[in-house]
Amino acid sequence: MLAMTLPSEIETGPSRRPDQPPAGAHMLDRHIRAAASRVLQAREHVFFEGDPIHHVYQIVKGTVCLYMTLPDGRRQIVDFAHAGDFIGLGESGEHSIAAQASTLTKLRCLPAGALHEVARHDPQVGVQLYRALSDQLAAARNLLLTVGRRSATERLATLLLALSRRNERMGADPARISLPMSRAEIADFLSLTIETVSRSFTKLRQSGTIDLIQSTLVLIRDRRALEQLCADEPAAGR
């Protein structure tokens, strides 16, 4: 198992500036900066179901899909992790889910033991991890609602709108969505088949809701219609 990082080692991070705040507000950032990083090609795995847990990872760049499988091969993607997100949080012993890069991805590797040790001593870090976990719980439950109760087209609309909103938050064009995942991944995320995903794209295109510039590049033409389909919030004052 991994020993606690010594304070001196914390300083290792590249590009630290001396004007740091007094409290532990950025302790986590520091540890992350000090961590080893790892680059994965699309389709490479970060870890598999059942692997012993060594690290918690933070996505620096790219998209990672987290999935579970049944023995007969049926697969359910339970989350897509994007830049900034943590994966492997809250697990102990061995991984209960697998993580696979969807695109070229860069990760920071945080030794799990050390991270939890830090969290134990530094409430700030603990709170940060707690929040991250809460967000993942909320995401899982939202996906559950989508998969359990929405139709195929509604599911796709929900995904597109989520990606659009993500663009918005990141300062990118919310009407132009570059899909970081394949049809197969979308299918396994939305609990559909690739054929149904494809047909749903076609339906949205034919209804004028979206444009498909390429199979991986979507333009939202009618956001209202998309929101109507998701119907997650009574889309009132927007």
Place this chain on the structure above:
Amino acid sequence: MLAMTLPSEIETGPSRRPDQPPAGAHMLDRHIRAAASRVLQAREHVFFEGDPIHHVYQIVKGTVCLYMTLPDGRRQIVDFAHAGDFIGLGESGEHSIAAQASTLTKLRCLPAGALHEVARHDPQVGVQLYRALSDQLAAARNLLLTVGRRSATERLATLLLALSRRNERMGADPARISLPMSRAEIADFLSLTIETVSRSFTKLRQSGTIDLIQSTLVLIRDRRALEQLCADEPAAGR
């Protein structure tokens, strides 16, 4: 394993008694014991989607279902909370899900602010809440796999086996399952209709896998068959 709590900070809690144990191991329990409790009849709500967050609750007795709804009324139950479980963890601002008692239920009410304050000062408590949240995340993802990728009968088998295993953990008869929820709740949990749930029960009964003593009391006759249907673990050495 766990870091020592700072003795001075432990003293902060309200209604502290002098016979406290040395470590923070029972801090959370104590706060819980000191908390107000609340009794709800079946179908009463603990809180609704959108309610401001005042408390985190721990179930003392009974079963609470947590659900989300779409504006048109479609409902997805995302979890059933049983005795010992926390509900309302990880939320902030207002509740994103609703909580409704399935049976006569007793809760302990923990003021959310105070609890988080304690967690901030006492890593033991923080870790406990973190674990509870991790468990909920794992549960949500498992349910996602079930709902997304299993057939109707498999879903029901998965639920029955989960309840059976829960009995096992609690020292009750794993072959005798007393369902604390209605068909409608099972349907909304497994993303089916009540008719399909009923038909799945019938199928399991007719295949000799279970007995239905009453609509709410199930006897497992062929556990192997049930495990086969779930196929969550290669059911090898069991």
Place this chain on the structure above:
DNA sequence: CGAGTCGTTGATTCTTTTCAAAGCCCGTGG
């Protein structure tokens, strides 16, 4: 005992899956 809720069963419809094949995009190699 009657009303009402909850659960089961049946017939039909609908959505999605499955099976099958063609089209498209892209990189490779001639």
Place this chain on the structure above:
DNA sequence: CCACGGGCTTTGAAAAGAATCAACGACTCG
């Protein structure tokens, strides 16, 4: 530079599974 091959995506037709619509039965509570 263009032809070829392979994977990914789209489209079509048929089949399966679950939902819907409808009615009946069972249990519970006044």
